[in-house]
Ligand SMILES: O=C(O)CCC(=O)C(=O)O
């Protein structure tokens with residue numbers, strides 16, 4: 001790479017945060033940008049809807065009550081907290097502690113797992129940041145570790161940190177536990193749509209893919225000037241988000257207002273509808289637009305599990321949901337093309353799904 005292209009390879013935010021008093025200009029949201037509004041976020045007008053998974057999956061009236069809550073949460077917000085999910089808090093704590101330990105390692109050790117092949121060519125998997133496509137791109141105040149965890153036989157273990165030694169085993173165990181939670185939720189959602197229980201799970205195609213993404217937001221000296229993660233909707237079918245227990249940062253857009261999602265202390269998981277499911281459900285479930293802001297004193301970590309269809313699968317409204325009165329509202333698109341287009345729209349801060357509307 002020529003010297004004048006060094007802008008393509010910014011240093012990690014963690015290194016920056018350790019040295020600068022002010023975020024450099026390429027991290028700052030331009031003053032006239034509408035995004036610079038409301039950065040602190042409004043207080044939510046109601047608590048985040050909470051669904052008890054054990055009740056939701058019971059086989060009696062209790063399940064109906066919980067399903068009604070789920071329906072309302074999906075219609076009103078597109079996300080909810082799930083409790084009683086059966087994943088041990090100690091497993092979650094250990095995995096997050098292990099990830100923190102990884103992020104605390106010296107840069108050279110972390111770079112052994114870099115998402116830049118040969119030190120320059122960007123790929124999705126590994127440790128690093130978003131691709132930098134243009135010199136004037138505004139960068140997010142966060143570093144990531146992004147790993148494909150399913151299908152299990154397609155893991156690229158050379159990108160999985162070998163230190164701390166506990167990391168790989170814990171991530172494997174967490175992946176197995178989360179799968180059960182995701183399956184339960186998608187079955188309950190299928191019932192809400194009056195589909196067979198496997199009506200949504202059956203849409204993942206030959207090889208559904210799961211990515212785990214550890215988002216690490218170092219403390220920022222001027223949180224009012226930057227975003228930790230720019231506004232987006234998740235492109236997948238469903239996301240299970242393990243938020244930082246102590247530090248707030250996630251915000252959700254509803255009717256033009258950004259609401260701050262408070263941290264939760266009981267290791268509940270935040271479930272987010274992705275745009276693939278918005279299309280499959282023919283717009284019945286909406287994938288909420290969200291973003292993350294930073295904190296002046298505290299670092300923050302979140303762990304997202306993204307559940308996506310096979311890359312070759314066509315994403316389209318599920319046939320059983322359509323009739324003369326309810327025609328398809330979206331055109332079909334192959335998931336791999338959807339992902340590629342999503343990233344183009346993402347950098348322009350638009351929702352790719354708008355381009356698929358019929
Ligand atoms: O850090 C968060 O709370 C949000 C993360 C997120 O939205 C994502 O990874 O897609």
Ligand SMILES: [Fe+2]
Nearest residue numbers: 232233234290
């Ligand atoms: Fe997200």
